[in-house]
Amino acid sequence: MRTDPSIHPRPHDPAPVRLAPGGEFDLIRRFLAGPAPAERPDVRVGPGDDCAVVAGDGIALSTDMSVEGVHFRRDWLAAEEIGWRAAAAALSDLAAVAARPIGILVSLAAPPDDAGDYAARVMAGCREAVESVGGALLGGDLTRSPGPLVIDVTVVGEAPRPALRSGARPGQELWVTGELGGSAAAVEALLAGREPNPAARERFARPRPRVREAQWLHARNIPTALVDLSDGLAGDAAHLSAASGVAMLLAPELIPIHPAARERSKVRSLRRALGGGEDYELCFAAAVGAVGPFHTAFEQAFQVRLSCVGRAGGGDGVWFVDAEGHRRPTGIVGWQHFGGGTP
Template identity: 75%
Template sequence: MRDSRSSAGRTAAAPLGPGPEFDLIRGFLAGGSAVRADVRVGPGDDCAVVAGDGIALSTDMSVEGIHFRRDWLSAEEIGWRAAAAALSDLAAVAARPVGILVSIAVPADEVATLAPALMSGCREAVEAVGGALLGGDLTRSPGPLVIDVTVVGEAPRPVLRSGARLGDEVWVTGLLGGAAAYVQAMLAGQAPRRGARERFARPRPRLREARWLADRVGPTAMIDLSDGLAGDAAHLAAASGLALLLVPELLPVHPAARTRSRPRTVHAALTGGEDYELCITAPAGAVAPHAEAFHAAFGLPLTCVGRTGGGDGVWWVDAEGHRTPVNAGGYQHFREGP
């Protein structure tokens, strides 16, 4: 007799045995995504099985006290942010999302209330971009709360960070510094400015935008801005073996991050992490004809912020071509000092 578990197109969750842990998992999966052709085996078995052309995989961990504070966010928002951060890695290579695997470690006395809310946020985030919850793991933790999200996508023609060429233009999507403005306000005990909380609590990974750009513009390189433009641009420059020359006056700054001090405003746009926008390079003149259509499709600006040049690193450049080093980096987990 044919084993029904090998049937193509099977996406419903497999039945689970008795027990409180599995009761929780059944709750996580209730009312999930509709049947999908690219998910051959869904949650409930020992592995999910997916189909695709060029499977893209990445993982991202969120740790309480490092990536989020529970007094700043609801449990659903914490789950959304964790999933969005991981999904942004798929956007960085212009992948189509298939789904996510979510592992959470939760204090035992909160598992019945906290775990379902976290998973609800994760599932909402992945379904918002057309993916599905594929499975995961649940365990107790004495603290801190930990969420680990693995993303699965399909990238038959991935756009890498290593393909930029000399003379390319550098473009970014959206506005920069909004999430960092929320963090700064909360740390200072101030009321966040309008729009800042939304950028921090419910970031939007630019998956559809990335595929739109890949199809219409043909970017030579791309990276998502998770650790700030300065740090992530440095990664793109190093991978491509050239320099990125940025024009400070061109940086698109979120209104919540704007101050009377232009240097402070520029610094916020450069170093504010967790924007989850995209930085791309493309041949001169390739992007500009599509900027208006991009804005019409997604409600986001598409801004040229500089070009590539010889050398390495990230530099400011003026109208005469004079370079000044950008003395700012992105977020680093293991940087020494405060």
């Protein structure tokens, strides 16, 4: 049977993108400058046409917007770091369903003064972030903004067997990757006009979406429910609670607090770890004993800490729990853009 090539296009041609003359297209050419992307079977049409065309089994899609003055400030971050953060926040959504990244589409609304080196540097950060997890820059959109700078990133991945938020059951363990609160500590310092701890600043400026870590865990059937920590452990554990119909019981003494977020006040330290947000770690439920056989191998493979922070129980919501099983409210709900959260 004959195959229509318009329906089944050939793999993406890595030749330079050809665009018409014009200032806007000159800037797009700068965005795409550099070594030609390697040919890959999951990208059939890349930048340069009206649509990117991708192939995969269970296409995972998400979008994340970064707005100047809300998500970033220029006096805090370099242009490349602003781009990296915008892409990393979106890529973390792929980690949350254990998807394999295919690429990103970046829509950039830039003030006229940024339509040059600054915009190119922002896009370089976006591109570096997606390539760091094995994805590609697929295209996007460029438009003028009267201000502020806005970066909208759409991620595309493949998830034939996606991890979801809804599989936790009473009695299962609750785990997190990494250490929490470092990004929040950096933001607090910056807001106060202080130079943040270098390690905390790195957590804020160049967060690492746990894409490969999520795929590793999911390939071993460890998580029964999974979410990424973008709004703080308290807020994102509440998503697992709501989706799974169970309570999330946190043991405060087990929560891995980033060294830069620790203070003499345990309450303040916990508030950063549970409500500060933008850690982009993973939080997942697992059957009792499921993590143990893989714990050392995971930490050796990724140089990332893996900590049990509590368990799932009957009821709903997120609670602190003591050794006797007594529950008390955390008093923290996580970051929300429209009120009720911990800034």
